[in-house]
Structure formats: structure tokens, C-alpha cells
Amino acid sequence: FEVKLDEDVVPKPWTRTLPLARKAGLVKLVCLILVWWSSAVLITLQLKSMLGHGGLFPFSILLTGLTNVTTGILTSIMLRISPRSSAPLPPLRWREVAVLTLLGAIQGFEFACSNKALESLSVSGRTMLGSVGPLFMMATSRFWGLEQMDAMRFMAALLATAGGALQGLSAKSSAGRSESDSYIRGIMLMTLAMTASAQRWALIQHV
Numbered sequence: 001f002e003v004k005l006d007e008d009v010v011p012k013p014w015t016r017t018l019p020l021a022r023k024a025g026l027v028k029l030v031c032l033i034l035v036w037w038s039s040a041v042l043i044t045l046q047l048k049s050m051l052g053h054g055g056l057f058p059f060s061i062l063l064t065g066l067t068n069v070t071t072g073i074l075t076s077i078m079l080r081i082s083p084r085s086s087a088p089l090p091p092l093r094w095r096e097v098a099v100l101t102l103l104g105a106i107q108g109f110e111f112a113c114s115n116k117a118l119e120s121l122s123v124s125g126r127t128m129l130g131s132v133g134p135l136f137m138m139a140t141s142r143f144w145g146l147e148q149m150d151a152m153r154f155m156a157a158l159l160a161t162a163g164g165a166l167q168g169l170s171a172k173s174s175a176g177r178s179e180s181d182s183y184i185r186g187i188m189l190m191t192l193a194m195t196a197s198a199q200r201w202a203l204i205q206h207v
Contacts, residue, residue, distance in 0.1 A: 044118075044123055045123060047063070047115055047118055048118050048122075048123050050063065051063070051115065051118045051119050058119070060112065060115040060116040060118065060119060061112050061115075061116065063115065064108065064111050064112045064115050065108070065112075067111075068108055068111065099203075099207055102203070103200060103203060103204070106196050106199060106200040106203070107196075107200055109192075109196050110193045110196040110197050110200065111193075113189045113190070113192045113193035113196065114126070114189070114190065114193040116189050117129075117186040117187075117189040117190045117193065119182075119186070120182040120183060120185050120186030120189070121183065121186035121187075121190070125183075125186070126186070126190060129186075129187060129190045130190065130194070132194065133194045133197065133198070134156070134157050135157040135158075136194045136195060136197070136198040137197075137198050137201060138153060138154075138157050139198070140198035140199060140201070140202050141202065141205075144202045144205075144206075146202060146205050
């Protein structure tokens, strides 16, 4: 018994390529990632120029609040004018409203501390200190029983933490007393920001 397959029906190995829709999705994803990172870098540099010494608007907490309110308004407008490809979502329950409010408050505190740290830290210094964030995430996930910390994850977090610590020691040794105190204040603010970020992430996992 022999089965003969039609060559026009069975795809050849060299013709098995990604569908056009999947290619378009990958290109869209890469473009969105590039736009997000480019926007994040530009916004951080703009915040540093505004919040630094002699900046245009040296009020980090107020600037964070205005930014979050403006972002919420623009998001609401875009949701209303953008076409919907699915059925509308059911109305939120009071418990969901409370959880979203708590998440927003934690994120607002995180952004406020992070922006306040820009008054005392350079952009590169804050970025290096932010590399310690995975350690806070791992400690939080271990504390809440979300994940287990194995040896490889611990080593990766240790290397990231070492990079941030070396950056801090270098900046502290090359600065005067007043600059050193300012840098320590920036480190404390970044620690609060990373702690809030880790707790917000843990709360999202429970939701």
C-alpha cells in the first residue's frame, strides 16, 4: 500500500516561513519596544534637566502628580476614541476599584521617590542603582511565597547588586561631604522606590 502525496499540497521545507500576520506582529512588537525605550530615555533626561540644580521646575513631587494626572486623562481619551475589537468589559466591582486605587497609590509613591532621587543622583547613577531592583523583586517573591530563589537567580541578583554598589562607592569617593550626603539621600529614595515597585509587583501577582 503506497500513498502518493501531491507536491502542490505538502509544503517544502524551504517554503515553510512565518505567516505574514505573525511577521507583522513581530515588527510591530519591535517598533513598540524601540519607541518605549527611546521615550523612557528622553523623558529621564528631560526630568533631570528640569529637577536638577537651577532647573526649570525643581518640584519633583508636584511634577510627578501633574504627570500622572495628565497620563490618566490622555489614556481615558485614547480609550474612548480608539475602536474596540472585542465586547466591552463589565463594570468594575468595589473590590477591584480598591485594588486599582492601592496599585495606583503605590506606583505614584514609587515614581515620586524615583523622580526625587534625580535631584541628588546623576542619570547614570540612578540607572546603575536601579539595577539592584531584581534583588528586591527576588526577596519580595521569596517573602510572599511566589517564587523560590535558586543558586543561579541569586548569583544573577548578586552581580547586578555588585554593579550598583561599585557605582555608589565610586561616586561617594570622588565627591565632597555635601555631595556625599546628597548621594546618600538619593540612594535612600531609590531604595524606597524599588521597595514600592517590588511590593506592587507582588500585589499584581495576587490579583
